[in-house]
Amino acid sequence: MTNTYIISLGGSLIATQQGIEVNFLKEFREVIINQVSKGDRFFIITGGGQIARTSIESANEIVALNNEQKDWIGIAATRLNASIVRNIFSEYGYEKVVHNPSEEIKTDKPIIVSGGWKPGHSTDFVAAFLAEKHNIKTIINLSNIDYVYTTDPRENPEATLIKQTSWSEFQKIVGTQWEPGLNAPFDPIASLRCAESTTRVIICHGKKMTNWVKIFNDEEFEGTVIQ
């Protein structure tokens, strides 16, 4: 059976302050093209990562910015990352980086890449919106954590990892408020949207590819499932 998947690709996997994550992107490209050769299709939504956050902070040191200004800086970072990811998929990718996921996309290309859309949320919301629009039941959220924890494990040794949870429980962890540059396992505004549309989100460590490719084969994997 062939499927359409939505991947929310954390910006920290694409680029860090040290530069573009070339080795990760090479491997990611191979994995996705391998799935495409089996007939699968993908929406890939790219985050802005550390570059979005430091760009927002630096501009804000020069002059105090409002939240909307901060978000537009973040969106620019997500779109740069989207352009990198779209172009490495060459002939497999829809020609344009999607800026507005509510617009109709006419293409038979198997990979569509989007960055951020508009202020008020992160790219996780773009993934949630596309999932609802295209009736796709699962979002694969790849970032730099293996699991969601009850609290931040770097600050609290009592934090326990969560394998499976509900949207209402998850909202107790991330809250319901948006803040530009927020670093949450899945954005609270996107979480509200997923809860309404009963979309399932799987959170996995993006660099552990032999783990998350198991999702495509319906095998057991390590990660947190929110539904």
Ligand code: UTP
């Ligand atoms: P993301 O938060 O999506 O990048 O966008 P990230 O932090 O790399 O994603 P995760 O956490 O790994 O999933 C970076 C910033 O861009 C702005 C926000 O300020 C966000 O914090 N943004 C992004 C928007 O305002 N709207 C969007 O649709 C997307």
